[in-house]
Amino acid sequence: MSTSENFCKKLGISFKSQSLLEQALTHSSLKQDENNERLEFLGDRVLSLVLAHALFTLFRDESEGELAKRHASLVRGELLADIGREIGLPEIIKIGGEASNINTNIIADAFEALVGALYLDSGYPPCEKLILQLWAERLAEHNPIPEDPKTSLQEWAQKLGKGLPLYEITKREGPDHAPVFTISVSVKGLPSMQGIGASRRLAEKEAAKNLLAHIQKS
Incomplete structure (x- = not known):
């Protein structure tokens, strides 16, 4: 076999x-x-x-x-x-x-x-x-409904009148079949934060998660 x-x-x-x-x-x-x-x-x-x-x-x-x-x-x-x-x-x-x-x-x-x-x-x-x-x-597992960090960040920013978060690719490394993206996210009045991931979507989620963590600490 x-x-x-x-x-x-x-x-x-x-x-x-x-x-x-x-x-x-x-x-x-x-x-x-x-x-x-x-x-x-x-x-x-x-x-x-x-x-x-x-x-x-x-x-x-x-x-x-x-x-x-x-x-x-x-x-x-x-x-x-x-x-x-x-x-x-x-x-x-x-x-x-x-x-x-x-x-x-x-x-x-x-x-x-x-x-x-x-x-x-x-x-x-x-x-x-x-x-x-x-x-x-x-x-x-009947856990609470999971929140997407990008959605949470957008809702927070719009609630305070800060507009939509802006995402920007700052680096792309690796071969086409296994890329690594570095993306920064910025919201008016806050320092930008970065996220790294194997796709643009994953890197954006990581960046949003990091900015939300900064907001919670400040």
Whole structure:
């Protein structure tokens, strides 16, 4: 039994098409064709639907906006990567020599590609079963609705008449498949703060979080 087949066995899933599974685990740094990018696109939509349906069922008294915040917290790239690490996904991802390490983005993308491949191979039910199994504890936690730091900062700034926060890329490093962004955020009357992340969105969230922390201390 191959490493990838053993991985699937532990997860309780199986593939009729082994080539589809292998494609889901192949990063674009190794192959320009037949890599996992298109499967990632599909898997992202399947994952989003399964979790949206689960939240719709679990939190019947919450508004669309409240459900959207919960959903966003459950499909974060960092969380996908954490779950990927929990199930041993990094050990079977195939990357090219130019990709020096398997970072958060690569793991999260591979997880979505795995879901997309499973959907094409076996349909919706096995995908739903796998996702609900891996997200069970997180869905069961009826925590307060998570707040996005960018939204919180914007609401605070507008409430005080300071206008919208301004985000600016101050540095971009690393190769195209594993970039690192440094972004500064500024609000009228406050010092700017920086955030670093594997995507512009993550760096902006980190910058907003740091500025909110400064506001709370002052």
